[in-house]
Amino acid sequence: MRTYLSCIPCFVRQTVEAIKMATKSKARQKEALRKVLLKLSTASFDRPPTEIGYAVHKIIKDITKNDDPYKKVKARDNQAAMKFYSYLKELIASSDDRLLVAAKLAIAGNIIDWAASPEFDVKDTIDEVITQPLTINHFAQFRNSLDEAETILYIADNAGEIVFDKVLLEELAHKKITFLVRSEPIINDATMEDAKFASINKLAKVETVKITAKGLNTTSNRFKHFVDEADMLISKGQANYEALSDMEGPIFFLLKVKCPLIADHIQAPLGAIVLKAGGEK
Amino acid sequence: MRTYLSCIPCFVRQTVEAIKMATKSKARQKEALRKVLLKLSTASFDRPPTEIGYAVHKIIKDITKNDDPYKKVKARDNQAAMKFYSYLKELIASSDDRLLVAAKLAIAGNIIDWAASPEFDVKDTIDEVITQPLTINHFAQFRNSLDEAETILYIADNAGEIVFDKVLLEELAHKKITFLVRSEPIINDATMEDAKFASINKLAKVETVKITAKGLNTTSNRFKHFVDEADMLISKGQANYEALSDMEGPIFFLLKVKCPLIADHIQAPLGAIVLKAGGEK
Numbered sequence: 001m002r003t004y005l006s007c008i009p010c011f012v013r014q015t016v017e018a019i020k021m022a023t024k025s026k027a028r029q030k031e032a033l034r035k036v037l038l039k040l041s042t043a044s045f046d047r048p049p050t051e052i053g054y055a056v057h058k059i060i061k062d063i064t065k066n067d068d069p070y071k072k073v074k075a076r077d078n079q080a081a082m083k084f085y086s087y088l089k090e091l092i093a094s095s096d097d098r099l100l101v102a103a104k105l106a107i108a109g110n111i112i113d114w115a116a117s118p119e120f121d122v123k124d125t126i127d128e129v130i131t132q133p134l135t136i137n138h139f140a141q142f143r144n145s146l147d148e149a150e151t152i153l154y155i156a157d158n159a160g161e162i163v164f165d166k167v168l169l170e171e172l173a174h175k176k177i178t179f180l181v182r183s184e185p186i187i188n189d190a191t192m193e194d195a196k197f198a199s200i201n202k203l204a205k206v207e208t209v210k211i212t213a214k215g216l217n218t219t220s221n222r223f224k225h226f227v228d229e230a231d232m233l234i235s236k237g238q239a240n241y242e243a244l245s246d247m248e249g250p251i252f253f254l255l256k257v258k259c260p261l262i263a264d265h266i267q268a269p270l271g272a273i274v275l276k277a278g279g280e281k
Numbered sequence: 282m283r284t285y286l287s288c289i290p291c292f293v294r295q296t297v298e299a300i301k302m303a304t305k306s307k308a309r310q311k312e313a314l315r316k317v318l319l320k321l322s323t324a325s326f327d328r329p330p331t332e333i334g335y336a337v338h339k340i341i342k343d344i345t346k347n348d349d350p351y352k353k354v355k356a357r358d359n360q361a362a363m364k365f366y367s368y369l370k371e372l373i374a375s376s377d378d379r380l381l382v383a384a385k386l387a388i389a390g391n392i393i394d395w396a397a398s399p400e401f402d403v404k405d406t407i408d409e410v411i412t413q414p415l416t417i418n419h420f421a422q423f424r425n426s427l428d429e430a431e432t433i434l435y436i437a438d439n440a441g442e443i444v445f446d447k448v449l450l451e452e453l454a455h456k457k458i459t460f461l462v463r464s465e466p467i468i469n470d471a472t473m474e475d476a477k478f479a480s481i482n483k484l485a486k487v488e489t490v491k492i493t494a495k496g497l498n499t500t501s502n503r504f505k506h507f508v509d510e511a512d513m514l515i516s517k518g519q520a521n522y523e524a525l526s527d528m529e530g531p532i533f534f535l536l537k538v539k540c541p542l543i544a545d546h547i548q549a550p551l552g553a554i555v556l557k558a559g560g561e562k
Contacts, residue, residue, distance in 0.1 A: 006297055008293055016290055037321045038319065
């Protein structure tokens with residue numbers, strides 16, 4: 001996916017958010033913002049948004065001398081999400097279709113995304129997503145794939161969200177699951193620390209993969225190894241969709257459509273909740 | 282008012298909106314966006330937002346070779362607003378306090394602001410504003426000032442909105458009113474053409490004032506002349522508030538708070554509707 005003109009205001013908005021979290025120094029905040037603006041003024045829009053995003057966040061980290069500007073946000077999101085854990089479990093226990101509700105909750109968790117929107121209301125989101133129909137609904141295929149799969153590669157998205165992934169993982173506890181997180185902090189993406197906070201390491205083998213300047217490193221041997229080992233992939237969120245939309249299946253994308261460009265690509269309106277089957281393996 | 286870091290994403294968002302309206306040429310759109318980003322990367326944040334905004338929109342006009350990118354938007358807003366004219370008149374006719382309702386409607390009109398938000402729903406806005414209490418409510422002073430004033434300087438804001446100003450002007454038809462618009466197109470600000478579209482020239486003497494690189498030219502002899510002639514000033518919208526908040530009174534600011542920085546300055550929350558008395562003359 002290339003970078004659209006409409007991505008640029010979003011990068012600048014993210015930058016202002018991130019620099020305020022990264023440092024209290026007004027001078028460094030300004031310097032980082034100026035460097036990002038300068039970088040964006042010459043960036044190739046033919047490159048994917050993830051690549052420009054990586055460059056933007058690298059500038060912010062370098063100039064503010066803060067390797068993890070979203071550290072507090074992630075901790076807050078994790079803790080906020082954890083408060084809803086027992087509510088999520090109740091919803092699943094009282095449902096007619098545990099897997100469907102768990103999958104929908106994993107999608108609800110995807111709304112907790114500081115990078116796309118600074119505002120969210122967890123309870124409302126949960127209740128809304130549970131009652132809202134999936135706009136792209138490949139749940140039947142999802143269930144069939146799960147019935148056949150022994151090994152699953154689950155590609156995580158954000159901190160906070162992973163508590164919602166956990167309740168889906170618990171429904172799949174009889175499978176051999178690899179849970180993939182980022183090897184180092186980038187925006188509010190989940191890392192090993194977040195997975196451990198949510199005790200996901202007790203349900204799955206948590207592994208890391210690098211985010212390179214080109215985004216999720218899907219061409220690395222390490223990533224390919226995880227894919228080869230898995231009978232089925234579950235991909236959370238928009239950035240993973242961007243990186244993996246062309247991948248061979250069975251792969252399922254669980255996400256909320258938050259960006260008009262993703263909406264255009266995935267063919268679902270803004271705000272839609274999606275469980276979409278990707279290409280056949 | 283100085284420029285805050287949070288103003289910068291807003292300028293970039295406005296730029297992307299404006300360039301898409303200004304030209305179909307992707308190459309020129311990109312060139313204009315790059316030049317704006319470069320300009321912002323070195324702009325002095327100690328200068329007021331209006332000054333940076335002027336520079337931004339000058340770049341867009343120059344590179345896209347379109348002197349009035351918002352021309353269609355303004356025509357659309359004027360026409361959309363005019364459809365509600367008879368509804369506005371009904372609301373006033375059926376009210377217990379014509380002046381209060383007319384003033385509130387003038388504030389409702391302030392929500393039609395393409396520069397701040399591309400989305401608005403005229404009918405909902407009207408009904409909401411009519412029932413919503415003024416967060417800053419200096420209406421009693423406003424009424425008293427009007428009782429005493431013979432000559433009024435009314436400083437207009439946007440196209441579309443001026444149809445809502447018109448119904449307030451009609452309640453003041455026994456006064457001598459000067460209605461001030463911008464001398465040339467800048468964003469969606471009302472110009473002489475818009476005032477004539479709404480037939481405001483039949484209710485008031487429509488005059489123009491230049492927008493310079495420093496924003497509304499409040500130090501020009503021309504502007505001072507209009508101020509000196511008036512017993513009272515009515516100022517619409519956020520940009521005029523920015524330019525005139527330190528002015529001697531009697532001056533009244535009618536606006537909807539749409540920007541967190543204005544909210545901070547005027548001491549009213551985002552979304553608040555405000556009728557605020559300024560400094561005494």
